[in-house]
Amino acid sequence: MRLKIQMFTFLLLFAFMTSSAFSQPGIGMRRWKGDDQCSRASELNLSQEQRKSLDLLQQTFFREAQLLRLEIFTKKLELRELLTNPTMRVEIIRGKTSEIAELQSKQGERAVEYLIKVRNLLSPEQLKTWCPEQEFPYFRQMMPGRRPMGPIFPE
Numbered sequence: 001m002r003l004k005i006q007m008f009t010f011l012l013l014f015a016f017m018t019s020s021a022f023s024q025p026g027i028g029m030r031r032w033k034g035d036d037q038c039s040r041a042s043e044l045n046l047s048q049e050q051r052k053s054l055d056l057l058q059q060t061f062f063r064e065a066q067l068l069r070l071e072i073f074t075k076k077l078e079l080r081e082l083l084t085n086p087t088m089r090v091e092i093i094r095g096k097t098s099e100i101a102e103l104q105s106k107q108g109e110r111a112v113e114y115l116i117k118v119r120n121l122l123s124p125e126q127l128k129t130w131c132p133e134q135e136f137p138y139f140r141q142m143m144p145g146r147r148p149m150g151p152i153f154p155e
Contacts, residue, residue, distance in 0.1 A: 038131040041118050050121050057121070061114040068107045075100045 041054055079096045082088045115132045122130055 038134065039129050040134040041122065041126075041130055044122070044126045044130060046126075053121050054118065057114065057117050061110070064110060065107065068103060068110065072100060072103045072107070075103065 042051075042058075046054065075096060079093070079100065082093045082096055115135060118135065119127065119130075119132075
């Protein structure tokens with residue numbers, strides 16, 4: 001069973017790496033600062049030095065984020081196994097849930113740290129047209145104005 005989980009995890013990681021769909025902006029997303037003046041950092045008029053620094057930041061962040069997503073996914077598979085095992089103790093299940101929550105919190109912290117580093121690269125003029133929520137899909141979930149994430153209950 002562990003081999004199946006590891007193979008599935010590897011295939012999922014491979015799919016994430018080869019897919020460009022995850023880097024595309026969402027359809028119907030509203031922009032905070034208006035329609036035409038809101039851009040990702042890479043779309044701004046960056047100097048050569050800024051572009052080089054941004055590329056390095058992006059590569060480092062996305063590599064770390066990918067590893068965290070993979071770890072969260074693996075923990076969720078482990079949680080599923082625990083939940084479907086009738087002999088598993090509740091304390092172990094809760095412990096696994098805590099591990100997942102801790103990793104998700106770490107993921108959010110890393111996202112904010114990345115955005116702070118990007119912000120530090122930009123000039124005050126560039127900051128006026130920069131929209132942090134455009135940088136990557138995960139951050140959009142944390143932006144105000146969207147409905148809360150969580151289970152959907154029937155009405």
